[in-house]
Amino acid sequence: MADDTPDEDRPAAAPGKGRTGTAGKVPEPAPPADRTENDAEAAEAAAPSGALDPEAAETEPAGELDPATGGPRTRPAPPDGWSPAPPAGEATGTKAAGSSAPAPTAPGAAAPDPEAPDPAHDVEQRRREAGVNPLFPFGRPGQPLGRAHPFVFGFTAALGVITAWMLVKAATNAKSVLVMIVVAMFLAVGLNPAVERLRRLGLPRGAAVGTVFLIVILFFAGFVASLVQPVTEQVTELRHNIPEFVDQLQNNKTLADWDKRYGLLDRAEKAVNSPGFQNGLTDTATGIGKVAINGVFQTLTILILTLYFMSSLPQIKTFFYQLAPRTRRARVALLGDEILDRIGGYVAGQFTIAFIAGLSSYIFLSILGVKYALALALIVAVTDLVPLIGATIGAVIVCLVAFLTGTTADLIACVVFYVIYQQVENYLVYPRVMKRTVDVQPAVTIVAALVGAALLGVVGALLAIPTAAAISLLIREVVLPRQETL
Numbered sequence: 001m002a003d004d005t006p007d008e009d010r011p012a013a014a015p016g017k018g019r020t021g022t023a024g025k026v027p028e029p030a031p032p033a034d035r036t037e038n039d040a041e042a043a044e045a046a047a048p049s050g051a052l053d054p055e056a057a058e059t060e061p062a063g064e065l066d067p068a069t070g071g072p073r074t075r076p077a078p079p080d081g082w083s084p085a086p087p088a089g090e091a092t093g094t095k096a097a098g099s100s101a102p103a104p105t106a107p108g109a110a111a112p113d114p115e116a117p118d119p120a121h122d123v124e125q126r127r128r129e130a131g132v133n134p135l136f137p138f139g140r141p142g143q144p145l146g147r148a149h150p151f152v153f154g155f156t157a158a159l160g161v162i163t164a165w166m167l168v169k170a171a172t173n174a175k176s177v178l179v180m181i182v183v184a185m186f187l188a189v190g191l192n193p194a195v196e197r198l199r200r201l202g203l204p205r206g207a208a209v210g211t212v213f214l215i216v217i218l219f220f221a222g223f224v225a226s227l228v229q230p231v232t233e234q235v236t237e238l239r240h241n242i243p244e245f246v247d248q249l250q251n252n253k254t255l256a257d258w259d260k261r262y263g264l265l266d267r268a269e270k271a272v273n274s275p276g277f278q279n280g281l282t283d284t285a286t287g288i289g290k291v292a293i294n295g296v297f298q299t300l301t302i303l304i305l306t307l308y309f310m311s312s313l314p315q316i317k318t319f320f321y322q323l324a325p326r327t328r329r330a331r332v333a334l335l336g337d338e339i340l341d342r343i344g345g346y347v348a349g350q351f352t353i354a355f356i357a358g359l360s361s362y363i364f365l366s367i368l369g370v371k372y373a374l375a376l377a378l379i380v381a382v383t384d385l386v387p388l389i390g391a392t393i394g395a396v397i398v399c400l401v402a403f404l405t406g407t408t409a410d411l412i413a414c415v416v417f418y419v420i421y422q423q424v425e426n427y428l429v430y431p432r433v434m435k436r437t438v439d440v441q442p443a444v445t446i447v448a449a450l451v452g453a454a455l456l457g458v459v460g461a462l463l464a465i466p467t468a469a470a471i472s473l474l475i476r477e478v479v480l481p482r483q484e485t486l
Contacts, residue, residue: 216306379394379398445465
């Protein structure tokens with residue numbers, strides 16, 4: 001509210017006195033910047049009690065501690081004639097009281113006088129423009145670079161690109177290890193339903209895991225043992241029949257006629273005796289040995305990792321569930337359990353299909369009288385674990401062995417049987433089993449297997465269908481309900 005008291009009735013304010021708590025007096029305006037030295041002394045004498053000296057406040061900041069002693073930091077007294085640098089934006093041409101030198105230039109202030117000496121050559125000018133004082137012996141720091149600064153943005157983007165490239169490079173170099181880890185985890189999750197069934201029968205988890213793992217080891221051992229006998233017999237028979245094959249080639253009239261026309265034997269002899277052929281044969285044999293040793297090592301590694309993952313699967317699930325926010329952890333855990341159950345159902349369904357393929361092959365080969373029917377049936381069962389193309393691979397092996405150990409009629413019978421069986425498996429058995437165990441549409445099953453095989457080969461074909469099942473579950477339970485609320 002405005003005061004209507006006439007000016008002549010107001011009590012005169014004492015010069016230099018501030019407003020009091022009872023009289024409500026207005027203090028005298030501050031003197032101009034170009035006041036004399038006497039006026040400055042008078043203003044200092046008239047300052048209210050308890051006022052802070054700006055120079056003292058700047059030279060001795062309150063609350064600053066010495067990191068060496070832990071006590072208050074003491075600054076050296078400013079030199080005679082020193083005055084603080086003016087704040088940014090103010091004129092820099094004024095001089096401090098009692099000093100003939102110009103005041104130091106603060107960062108962000110107006111540009112220096114063009115007639116002033118170059119700070120690159122004049123040390124005093126360098127100190128003046130940098131704003132050197134006891135608090136900042138090397139000049140006042142400038143404003144920090146913001147996030148929107150081009151240098152900061154470019155440097156951060158470059159670091160991100162380099163980090164991404166290094167991660168991709170590391171993943172590429174460790175591809176074989178990552179594939180083994182993924183396959184081992186996939187087998188552990190797939191075998192977990194069998195472990196849970198044994199636990200429901202009263203076995204502790206350790207005993208259940210050991211029992212399931214022992215069954216897997218026995219299966220692999222039986223498979224390898226079934227292949228040892230036929231391979232040994234075939235190698236021995238081939239070694240004994242080599243002289244007979246050579247005599248047949250020498251007495252063959254057609255081959256003799258071709259040798260007269262084209263000199264096949266001479267060319268073959270030169271090719272065999274050449275250093276390149278021998279070196280290539282040695283490299284091929286070495287490569288086959290390396291592949292065999294690497295395959296055995298990878299198989300043992302996958303089995304060991306599978307055992308560890310099976311024994312610690314509950315702890316692994318709990319760890320990943322705890323990474324979800326607390327408010328959504330229960331729903332994430334339910335969805336995760338459902339996805340793991342579907343992966344287990346997929347593995348069980350895949351073993352069922354492989355068992356059907358192996359049993360059918362064994363019955364057919366036994367009726368046909370093909371040698372090594374049990375070993376060939378196990379080969380068909382193992383290769384049939386690969387979706388869609390596994391039955392074809394096993395069929396080609398069986399047909400080749402039947403032709404080499406039997407007659408042409410055996411070859412034709414095997415080709416007809418496996419062509420018919422593969423159509424039945426791909427379009428009747430496989431989609432129905434996967435629909436029941438994984439709850440994926442037959443068309444999605446076939447498309448997922450084809451895409452996975454094109455991306456990652458055999459491993460991609462194995463992981464494609466459970467991945468499709470997990471994606472379909474997330475779409476149905478998360479994406480579609482959210483779309484209904486928009």
